[in-house]
Amino acid sequence: MRWEKAMLVYNQKAGKEKVGQLGDAVEALAGEIGELTLVQTKEPGDGEKICRERGGDYDLLLLLGGDGTIHECINGAARAERSPEIAILPGGTCNDFARTLRLPMQVGRAAEEALAGRVMDTDIGTVNGRAFTNFVGIGLITDTSENIDSEQKERMGKVSYFLSTLRTLRQAEPFRFRLTHDEGVVDSEAVMILAANGRSLGTAKLPFAEEGLHDGKLDVLIIREAGLSLAWQVLNGGDLTDYRESGGVIEYIKTSSLTIETDEPKGIDSDGEVYLQTPADISVLPSKLRFFYGPDADAEEKVAVETDSVLPGG
Template sequence: MRWGKAMLVYNRKAGKEKAGQLGDAVAALAGEVGELTLVQTAEPGDGEKICRERGSDYDLLLVLGGDGTVHECINGVAEAARPPEIAILPGGTCNDFARTLRLPMQVGRAAEEVLAGRVHDTDVGRVNGRVFTNFVGIGLITDTSENIDSDQKERIGKLSYFLSTLRTLRQAEPFKFRLKHDEGTVDSEAVMILVANGRSLGTAKLPFAGSGVHDGILDVLIVREAGLSLAWQVINGGDLTDYRESGGVIEYIQTSSLLVDTDEPKGIDSDGEIYLQTPAEISVQPSKLRFYYGPETTQGSLVDSLAELDTRSSID
């Protein structure tokens, strides 16, 4: 047996909408686990509670769900004395951190990648005492998350994020902030501050160099009002070389820690979950947890894309 004990935590929607994929994951992994425990969440916060109370009892933690479920479970195990190895089985709308880990977007195929054994020490972030894997956002990015229509999200999946972005862009208002980082202070106005550990946002690949989750550094993007349309071009595949600490409409900073204060308290989006407010104390924790990864290069991306389009439901 590869693992003595493993726990698979899955969002309650998996029981109805993802039953087939849950079965695929169990079928792929059961032969390599001496004892496989399935635990279903019933309400928000359950994933964190379950993983905090029981995570250290297992060699492997499997999380089946979207970015919200991953966020909960990671906060449950991050401070464990002996945290388990972690495998994400992407079952949500965007699955952004799973994309950073190069995992297939189908649960059964992701479970097969776990068997390949590519497990690596991985950076996570911390904001106001909470852990994040992918990103922290203030301003436009938080407003976009808050403006998502939940019914629309159920019907059309990740397209709902793009529609919410379009609605939010028309209403974006600048805010005053002060940002202290490793090498100085920025005192200005912005419509958005993005702090990234991962490399995907709303399924779009972020244009930062490297994998991000192995370098002990956070990538910070400050977008001022005049640079709003340009910023979205950059986020969707542009080059940040000319914007590094430029002080212009877009400013790009790399730092291991930062402190952000705003003129008025603003909501903080942490991996798509909004429950914190500024001021924000943010840092990276290098090589904090061990995650399973997909291959360095992925073949058959068209097949993955078609499979994603065929997905009619999501788990958060």
């Protein structure tokens, strides 16, 4: 038995519609935990409050849900008096942060492999005082998240993100911005700005180095044109070598902090949740939380990164 006390937080939707996931998780965890507390969130904000107020009482915090649930709970865990070790159990549509941690997409297997794997100090980001694990985006990515049809998402899963992307691309408009980072200022126009801590977006593998979760830096892409083929190539693992020079269609920056100002307020997509606006003050909290990773260094082969990946995710 590895942990005396653990808390598993799951959202109400997972409890009602995905009972099998919860059962799979408990079965996989039973032999490793002395006392397991199950806590269901019932309304927005519950996960953050529970993890902030109660997270420090446990040795292990397990989070079952999609990227939105993870985002909410991490905002609580990051502010807990004592941060426990954290295991992500993917129960959503895209599960991008679980993919970044190289975990299987089945809840039972994820629980087994996470707890058999290794715990690592991991960077998280902040935007305007709010924590994020995976990414912050402005422009096309935010519009795509806002254009997702919730009923379509329930029926079609990640395909709904692809359809939303196609709808959004037809009406993508460039915006004026000023971006200040560690080494300078970019004053230009773009259709999208992405600051990534994670390595997956809408199930697509982002083209950044795997060790980036531990380097105290964010990977920033400035995309100046809305061409689907170009965005698709880069956001599905394309080579960034040709995009490091400033002034091109895509610009790539590594920085520990950045600020983004826009001529007019723009919505900010944080881990698929849109509730903030520019100006954006974004930075890294190095080695802030301890997460379980898949046990193998080459565990990417075990993660279902589908070939029909889409762009933005949540």
